[in-house]
Amino acid sequence: xxxxxxxxLIVVPFVELVLLLRLADxxxxxxxxxxxxxxxxxxxxxxxxxxxxxxxxxxxxxxQGKMPNRxxxxxxxxxxxxxxxxxxxxxxxxxxxTLLTPPGRRLIGGWLRNRFAGSFRMQTFGGGGQPGSASNPxxxxxxxxxxxxxxxxxxxxxxxxxxxxxxxxxxxxPKRSPSP
Numbered sequence: 734x735x736x737x738x739x740x741x742l743i744v745v746p747f748v749e750l751v752l753l754l755r756l757a758d759x760x761x762x763x764x765x766x767x768x769x770x771x772x773x774x775x776x777x778x779x780x781x782x783x784x785x786x787x788x789x790x791x792x793x794x795x796x797q798g799k800m801p802n803r804x805x806x807x808x809x810x811x812x813x814x815x816x817x818x819x820x821x822x823x824x825x826x827x828x829x830x831t832l833l834t835p836p837g838r839r840l841i842g843g844w845l846r847n848r849f850a851g852s853f854r855m856q857t858f859g860g861g862g863q864p865g866s867a868s869n870p871x872x873x874x875x876x877x878x879x880x881x882x883x884x885x886x887x888x889x890x891x892x893x894x895x896x897x898x899x900x901x902x903x904x905x906x907p908k909r910s911p912s913p
Contacts, residue, residue: 749822756823772826776818779833784811803842810838 757765787807794801810832817829831837 745824746822749820749824752823753821769821772830773819773821776826776829776833777815779830780811780815780818783833784808784815787811806842806845807838810842 753765753769756768787804791801791804791808794804814829814832817825817832832841
């Protein structure tokens with residue numbers, strides 16, 4: 734991975750320099766300089782606009798109690814696009830402008846999700862799904878009171894056998910004995 738990143742950091746600026754020099758030969762150095770400056774200005778404006786729109790969608794999703802997965806992904810891609818557009822070059826500008834458009838973000842985001850689909854594991858607790866259902870992937874990690882042995886618990890409440898269980902319920906209260 735290190736060598737790929739190193740090669741990327743060496744090859745991309747070299748290719749960008751060659752393209753800028755060729756453009757300057759075909760037009761003029763002033764035209765090339767203006768293209769670099771104008772794409773930087775337009776890119777920063779578009780990055781700000783798209784970033785604010787994504788921020789508002791993020792806040793809306795959070796206020797509705799939804800996980801803002803897409804908004805976080807879009808925000809990261811917009812930040813990358815802003816960096817690429819401020820970097821002088823034609824290829825970085827083209828990739829940056831692609832990341833600033835919603836169809837471009839969907840295309841690249843879909844590719845990234847497919848590429849890294851098996852690399853991450855997410856656990857949720859208290860989702861309300863039935864144990865073993867598709868909406869509840871962490872069902873095997875649930876606390877089962879029938880198998881809990883308080884004699885095997887440590888002072889901290891974790892079982893000495895390993896993982897430790899967490900009880901997280903708004904309705905968990907100690908049982909009270911019935912009044913006579």
